Amino acid sequence: MEPHEDKNKGDLSRRKFFQTAGITACALVSGGASILGFDFLRPRVLFELPTKFTLTRPDAIEVGSVITDEPHHVYVARSSHGFRALSSVCTHLGCITRYSPDEGIIACPCHGSKFALDGEVIAGPAPRPLPCLQLDLSPSGLIVVDTSIEVPQETVFKL
Amino acid sequence: MRKTTRILVYLAVGFGFVLAWLPAGRSLLFGSDPTDIDMNDSLQTEDIITDDAWRTPIPDLGYREREGRALFRHYCALCHGQSGEGDGFNAYNLDPKPRDLSDHEFQTAQTDEDLAEVIGGGGGDAGLSNAMPPWGKVLGERKIGYVIAYLRTLADSLPETD
């Protein structure tokens, strides 16, 4: 019976090898497939407005005035200190705020939040000030706003 | 025996599929249509010009040089001449004479920025004759760029002297 056992033993180890190899391959396949699945679902290009965009010349904005860029949801305000870009998306529930030049404040129509021109909350349910955004000057001398970069609230950009 | 028949049947079916799915199957089986040729009896074949004008080498000027050439011929050639040698018909009465733009040394000595300055601001501003007027307001930066691109081709046509 010994040779038979030997043979069995050899069979078993070969079987074991195939089992291990197959299961390992299957594990790799499922791991890889989930990575690929994630890669498939993650969009590589966006059909949205770019986060970095160009506005007017700096001198087109008068001191003390605010211009609104509606498609990008951005305010650019100019004070005597310099320029400041604010997101116009309310920090409460994401409504789009409005600037009212008469009162000199930014107000949200949904739940009545009010913000000052430096973004600070004056009234209402908004939990945080409006985010302050990165400003830049393009080589041709135009204002460039990047909504993907937030800067500290007190930042003011000078010419 | 049964097994062979089975294999044969499968082979036949498979072959049929391959043939039916072959993209070129149609033309392989049916061939292409002969083109109808409409003969015109009164016209001799040797009368037909089959020149290969389309093959003539395209003058080797790019877009900017071409635009520059048009501007140069319109605004500059009156004094500087068609080939930029300073021999335009309006140069006759001028003192000093217009610059020979095809001069190789002049071309190598001047950078594009230098040329743009004189073309844009005029000769007076650059300390040259005020007979060279300023074109900056008429042409603007871009078109002056075209003109300079064309000026550069004028120098290249000169045989290089040492």
Add this chain to the structure above:
Amino acid sequence: MRNDGGGLDRIWFWFAAMSFVFLVVLAISPIKDYFREYRKYQIDYRDQLLERAGTSRELRDANREGVRIRQIWNPDYPNRVDRCTSCHLGVENPGMADASPPLRTHPMTPHTPEQFASFGCVTCHRGQGRATTMMDAHGLASDWATPMLPLRYTEASCGTCHMDEEVPEANLLSRGRTLMAELGCYACHEVDGHEAWESDAPDLDGLSRKTSPEWLRTWIADPQSVRPTTKMPYIQLGQSEIDSLVAFLWTRPAGEDDFLQDEENPAGDPDRGETLFRESRCISCHTVDGRGNGSAAELSGIASKVNRRWLIEYLENPHALQPETKMPRYYFTRQDLLDLSQYLMDELWDPEAPPPVEQAFRPPQKMVEGGMRTFRKYGCSGCHQISGLTDRSRIGPELTGIGRKPVDQLDFGRRDDLPRTLHDWIGAKVSSPRSFRDGLKMPQFILEGEDLTAVITALLSNTGEVIPEEYRVERVIANYDPPGRFGELVDRYRCLSCHEVEGVGGDISTAPLTVEGSRVQESWLKNYLLRPSTIRPILTDRMIPLRMPEEDAAFLANFMQNVYVDDDIPARLFSEEPDPANVRRGSHLFYERYGCQACHMIDGRGGYFGPLLDEAGVRLKPGWVYWWVLGSQRWRDDVRCPDYGVPDRDALDLAAFISSLGRTP
């Protein structure tokens, strides 16, 4: 249940093998993804940026460049997504001007670099914007119908939005479009937007009174050999077709054929005729041996073409014989006509022209009918009017959309030598149209070198695409009809053949008349119409003396003075005579500051490209001079008098100086 162990082994073997195969198959996709073409360009770009970075900010920006697909997406332009910038990374970066493609900066053109975001790349260069591999993006893959335009034809893309004949900063395209209209492509081919095209080829009625059958035969056989500058193409007719065509034209309308009979016109004085020819400035439009403006027919050889009687009739009143002609009607006396025609017949004949045959030409009816068929077959009526043949159907295929036709829809015929591209096909079609097949009808045009490139560009620009409204630059078709008696005179003297008014009219004269009333003084204008003086001595195409009666001149001058005015131009600049101090300062500015004498001549000093200013004080109104000095391009945007950016005070002084010229104090 026997061989159980062995069977299971086999199953496990297959399990392992299949799992492995599965793994390999799954790996294909990520591996291909890793080797995507744009990856290496993007890594290369970042390296180059890092190398070129001079400031910490540039370094920071360079480090931010990751490997990702970049795209220009324009929601206003439907479906316009261009990913070209995934490989052509430096197009907007002026610092990459010396890099090698694909990373090099895009050259400065009217829409770049400012408007990349709204135009993208495919709008001008074609190809497949969504693709991210070179073959696909450049449109070389077989599934894409519009491959990239070769760079020399890129101007064609300007023409997809700019519908006008003249497109600014695209002179190859403009030239191609002008050529297409001049050569009469629209006579045979329908093209959107050119339905109103009108031929300026002569009417063919009454040829038997004008010319000889021999001349006609030579002409039809090969027009360019008779007159190299003609626009009429070589139609490549067989001899029998030529004969029948001549027969047909000869009998339209059926009538006399007294080519040689001319009893009623006595001989004239050729010397006086020559003086008349020069004085009348015929070469302002016509050429003689190639000298002259060239907008009207070459006159050498005219004596071999027409007979004297016809010539006299024509010079007497051109509009009676050719209603559409641009030639004005001069006031010639009977003696003038005799002398002028004598000069033309004596001097301007063509030694190579066939001598006229003495006997009358009476073609058989069958030949005439055959000629009519030939006339129709080759679409002669597309250009030439002839009584009784009013159908001006276009015999060629429609060309709208030709500029985007997929190559597999083109008939290359026997031209196996051509590369299978649209531009090569168009090039061969316009330069040797009959080489594709037998029996084609398109005639042979002489198109070479840049003219050919220009016509190919113009054809490629006709894509028939629907362009969003805000991108379209429509073709402006000016429409102006001078009213009343003024209109009648303008028609008689054919002023609009040379002068432009309200965008209508020819371009032979440098002076549009739209604001003539604000420009010149009425008394001067009247005298000028009667006896034109020389304003620009170097021009060949100067104002012609029309010998008009004084009342016509007075009426024309008065009308223009009152109607052709622009309120922006001050009618009266100075309430009284300008201060001599201002005149002196103006003179100083004229010579020393602005160097105006480089072009303008006063008292024989200065260049002579610009108008003579000797009598400017009598000719021009001071308000005009002031307005002109402040920006002459407002009058015509191609005026060569440069904009110096003259301050207001200098302009007033210059106006004072120029208005003082030629005036007796």
Add this chain to the structure above:
Amino acid sequence: MKLEKMITGSRVWRSIVRHGVEPTNRNRVLTVVQNVFLHLHSAKVRRRNLEFSSTYYLGAVSLILFAILVGTGIVLMIYYHPSVPQAYNDMKELKFVVGSGMFLRNMHRWAAHGMVIVVFLHLLRVFYHRAYKPPREFNWVVGIVLLLMTLLLSYTGYLLPWDQLAFWAVSVGTNMVKAVPVLGDRIRYLLLGGNVVGESALLRFYVLHCVILPLALTIGVGVHLWRVRKDGSVAGSSGRKRG
């Protein structure tokens, strides 16, 4: 009465409904137990029908291919808009931008080709083995319907890329439908949602391809397999007497 007898006594009826129609308790039970929709799990199966016997696996392969098609198809729907001309652009997105997009699209395409071939081979084998004979004649009919649905799925999927091939294939195909007597024009009109292959045709084909036909095919496959369990597979059919 006579008509009812004629129907219930007919061969077609008896190939579908295997029990009697008399209102006995046994028949009432059988009505429920022998109905795939009321009793998916067979109440009684012959041991032989459950054997893992030697076979060409053609039915199983088509089933697996169908599963692959459903899987890849659902995933591809994430990046597909059934609209003109966005549909074609989406093909380009899959090719040039989406990670593994082309891999999945090719899987879907080749599996579809494979399924048509395998289902057809399956039919040939059943035919060759005379497995369409009683008691399997009803399952043969179900199988034919499944083949038709496979072809229809293939055909409706053909339009979705919205390229020239798709457009003309569907133009030609739907013009063939016109040849159907009497109803031809109307069927084409309904199929295309109009008279030309356009936006509405694309949407209709999309719904057919992604919802209606796959659902119908799933139900059909259910009946088909259920019948196989009851009657035995093809492998067991030839050379054995019924009973």
